[in-house]
Amino acid sequence: MPTGDQDAATWPGPPSVRVSGPLAGPDAAAVLDLVRHAADEDGVSPLSEHVLLHLRYGGDPQARNVLLRLGDVLAGYGHLDPTDQVAGPSGEMVVHPAYRRQGLGLALGRALAAAAGDRGLRLWAHGDLPGAARLAAAAGFERTRALYQMRRSLREPLDPPRLPDGITVRTFVPGQDDEAWLELNRRAFARHPEQGAWTRADLDLREREPWFDPAGFFLAERDGRLAGFHWTKVHGRTAAAPHGHEAIGEVYVVGVDPDERGTGLGRALTLVGLHHLRDRGLQQVMLYADEDNEPAIGLYESLGFAHQGTDVMFSRPGVINPDRKAESGLRR
Structure with a gap:
């Protein structure tokens, strides 16, 4: 604004x-x-x-x-x-x-x-x-919500991902995984109205974007059922999007099924994506998290992320924001 x-x-x-x-x-x-x-x-x-x-x-x-x-x-x-x-x-x-x-x-x-x-x-x-x-x-208007942008260097050491027992990871297949992913996204972000309300049209729009790359969209499965995901993004100066700034990776969205919370799957999936972005030759990675989402911010700080900037929501007095906390990453 x-x-x-x-x-x-x-x-x-x-x-x-x-x-x-x-x-x-x-x-x-x-x-x-x-x-x-x-x-x-x-x-x-x-x-x-x-x-x-x-x-x-x-x-x-x-x-x-x-x-x-x-x-x-x-x-x-x-x-x-x-x-x-x-x-x-x-x-x-x-x-x-x-x-x-x-x-x-x-x-x-x-x-x-x-x-x-x-x-x-x-x-x-x-x-x-x-x-x-x-x-x-x-x-x-009054300040009622703040969304942190956090960054870390990909030149620094990264821990190897340690997946929970019984979990396997593969990449997203457009046209095959869309509906199952949308259902998982709804479950993972049931208390986050912006992310949890995504429809097939919202997903299709992003699949049409020049930055979309299913090779950076990771799905975790348990017994053939989706259990979590980490969707990474690259934006900046790339062949697909020749912007004026150097390419930077993004932890676009991380989601974990409520049944898998507390297993370490969110951390493991985050690391899977970070290794992928580093292997692509990127030097930096960013993400967004709500200022009051202490579990997510604590996770990202433990992975080397630091606060870089803030987006703010302003509301008139009396307009109440619902609880938006989720265990995993949040998108604006």
Whole structure:
């Protein structure tokens, strides 16, 4: 939720706000261009992977998109996801760096709140930037959740994975393992509404991404039944995704069946993925975990990870977050 320098007198045109469903090609392209400008300025993407995927591939029909223009120039964007029936709608927003600190962030926030209706609104701010905190306070929001980004070097020694007795590990087979994996994901993240609510469409979108590689998607089995998984990701400067920064690995998501908790399977699967990423020649690996998920953070710290940055959720007073703790890794 980043919130520049131009005075309103030099705006390229009068402000206008439009709220719509899925965005057509030109509008989606303009939003992605705005996101690139903000990421270059702030050093962090203002939007989550989930939102960016829908912008690239046509959008979620239930989502609402808020476009704030100054004349013909897209100066701000907001995304509202109304689908969480437990915690209520959540939003993300960004203002172009050239037009910040001029009230446009508050205008976007009001438009998102109106679209959310009486169910309240939660806003994600990526990077825990001071401007986002100031904007949230001005709009009457309070900090209610923090998501840590953690990193470690892959040049440092790694313990060998020690699998529990009876567990075997193989890689994911698209078209064969999809439904079984979705069921395991629901069980592993039953108390984490974002991750646990994934559908086949959510999985299919990620399988279409340039970074998707089933060779880095590990499944643990016990007696032919899925017991856990570690899905790794590589992003940055690769042949599939020639970004401006060096490639970095990610512990994208680790999940363990509730029946396997306490067996050490989560740690073993994490190490399986870390060895895979190091064998690919990567130098660093990152992950996300909730600030209050002490078991997960303790596990990752024991594996050499350290806190690198924070994403923050802001909510209006009275909007309650459900318990999101899970034994294994968490995704934003």
